[in-house]
Amino acid sequence: MPALQRRAVVIGSGPNGLAAAIVLAQAGLQVDVYEAEPQPGGAARTLPLTLPGFLHDFGSAVHPMALASPFFSTLPLSDYGLEWIQPPAPLAHPLDDGTAVILERDLGATEVALGEDGKQWRRLFGPFAEHWTELAPEILRPVALFPRHPFLLARLGLLGFPSATAAAGFWFKNARTKALFSGLAAHSVLALDEPLTAAFSIIFAATAHAVGWPIPRGGARSITTALCGYLASLGGKVHLSTRVENLASLGPFDVALCDVTPQQLLRIAGDRLSSGYQHQLEKYRYGPGVFKVDYALSDPIPWKATECGRAATAHLGGTIEEVAASEDAMRHGRIAERPFVLLAQPSLFDSSRAPAGRHVAWAYCHVPNGCEVDMLPRIEAQIERFAPGFRDCVLQRRVFSPAALEAMDANLIGGDIGGGAADLRQFLFRPTRKYYATSAKDIYICSSSTPPGGGVHGMCGYNAAKMALKRL
Numbered sequence: 001m002p003a004l005q006r007r008a009v010v011i012g013s014g015p016n017g018l019a020a021a022i023v024l025a026q027a028g029l030q031v032d033v034y035e036a037e038p039q040p041g042g043a044a045r046t047l048p049l050t051l052p053g054f055l056h057d058f059g060s061a062v063h064p065m066a067l068a069s070p071f072f073s074t075l076p077l078s079d080y081g082l083e084w085i086q087p088p089a090p091l092a093h094p095l096d097d098g099t100a101v102i103l104e105r106d107l108g109a110t111e112v113a114l115g116e117d118g119k120q121w122r123r124l125f126g127p128f129a130e131h132w133t134e135l136a137p138e139i140l141r142p143v144a145l146f147p148r149h150p151f152l153l154a155r156l157g158l159l160g161f162p163s164a165t166a167a168a169g170f171w172f173k174n175a176r177t178k179a180l181f182s183g184l185a186a187h188s189v190l191a192l193d194e195p196l197t198a199a200f201s202i203i204f205a206a207t208a209h210a211v212g213w214p215i216p217r218g219g220a221r222s223i224t225t226a227l228c229g230y231l232a233s234l235g236g237k238v239h240l241s242t243r244v245e246n247l248a249s250l251g252p253f254d255v256a257l258c259d260v261t262p263q264q265l266l267r268i269a270g271d272r273l274s275s276g277y278q279h280q281l282e283k284y285r286y287g288p289g290v291f292k293v294d295y296a297l298s299d300p301i302p303w304k305a306t307e308c309g310r311a312a313t314a315h316l317g318g319t320i321e322e323v324a325a326s327e328d329a330m331r332h333g334r335i336a337e338r339p340f341v342l343l344a345q346p347s348l349f350d351s352s353r354a355p356a357g358r359h360v361a362w363a364y365c366h367v368p369n370g371c372e373v374d375m376l377p378r379i380e381a382q383i384e385r386f387a388p389g390f391r392d393c394v395l396q397r398r399v400f401s402p403a404a405l406e407a408m409d410a411n412l413i414g415g416d417i418g419g420g421a422a423d424l425r426q427f428l429f430r431p432t433r434k435y436y437a438t439s440a441k442d443i444y445i446c447s448s449s450t451p452p453g454g455g456v457h458g459m460c461g462y463n464a465a466k467m468a469l470k471r472l
Helices: 015-026 064-068 107-113 115-130 132-139 150-160 164-171 175-188 197-210 221-233 262-272 275-282 306-310 320-331 376-386 402-408 459-471
Strands: 007-011 030-034 089-094 100-103 237-239 255-258 289-297 311-316 341-344 359-367 394-400 443-445
Touching: 007 015, 015 030, 015 221, 015 255, 015 459, 064 197, 089 175, 089 306, 100 107, 100 175, 100 306, 107 115, 115 132, 115 150, 115 164, 115 197, 132 150, 132 197, 150 197, 164 175, 164 197, 164 320, 175 197, 175 311, 175 320, 221 237, 255 262, 255 459, 262 275, 262 443, 289 376, 289 402, 306 311, 311 376, 320 359, 341 376, 359 376, 394 402, 443 459
Parallel strands: 007 030, 007 255, 030 237, 089 311, 255 443
Antiparallel strands: 089 100, 289 359, 289 394, 311 341, 341 359
């Protein structure tokens, strides 16, 4: 059958769903995307969550993987309004002595800033940053039997397999460097003594040096708007406020790609899936959740270390020991008294996000999946610890518990923003050994529950759509 007569349906308009839709539309299929919420984008939305004129990113705010995405980089997204802003520094990690460790975009500047650990930092992360264009396609797809760059991948595997705490103790001498390294590793949402957590530090450090940690002008929705605009130019359609309860309700289709987690896939396609495959999905494990707060601010955050104002991203956790204790508590179902807090302050560099002279910020910490504990006092205590007077700047706040996040985006099961636990058991094969394929030949899963996992990069959708087209 000619491609133009074939119909594809995509469930979910997050970055992965839109990426899948674009690949299918580029191949000439008729593509319909169905989105349950009134706005497209999934977690990549920007909404007026507090006061009029203040625009907040519902999910991710800083997007190194979007700029570094091998697929997004092939699309003319700038023609559809996407503009990247590079803060002067990718990351700030403040400490109790009133200073901050700054991860500079320039590898040489970071080497100087880290003093006695500088040369080691360059030796470890330089090769990955310098060869990012070769590395990215390898790590943003399922593990290949015959990789194109085996030696680069072998180096990453050798350095990245250990736990972050073991690697930091072996590689670095200075407590400041170890603190910086631990904050990068905490993006794994794992305990820092677990295998593979060092790999997260390596990848996030490499992207900082290779492409920076940019923000999109106008917020995360600008990424979504550009993807939707390009999809429309290919003839694809996005249907908003259309929750799909069963694939059968969509009429005949040749292929369906589902930007949903295993739990939703069982609900909307369970009658089409074999009992064995359903059983595999039922065993899929979700990861810890997050507790998030959005702020409308009267002034910039009053950091003790003023250099924190050079970065859109700040890691608030103090020493490696404190960060490790926080993430260990989260992984074992406990609440940390001093949680590791990830904070974004995009309006320092994008004035479109707030009224003149005002600012927005968001902050979140990791908690056990579905946690009902109010973490607001602990989060704000951590911010005040490094920015005394912060509470005096708050005009209004919007709090999102794990349940509230899931209510806004059904993929965030129990507040899990990564699509499932990323530990060793689920790292190689997620959600099953079939990756994107299911037991039904015309149904595929393309969410962050598939390789390469969470992040705004679209590669789950791209990889799934390529597999579907090959089989179609």
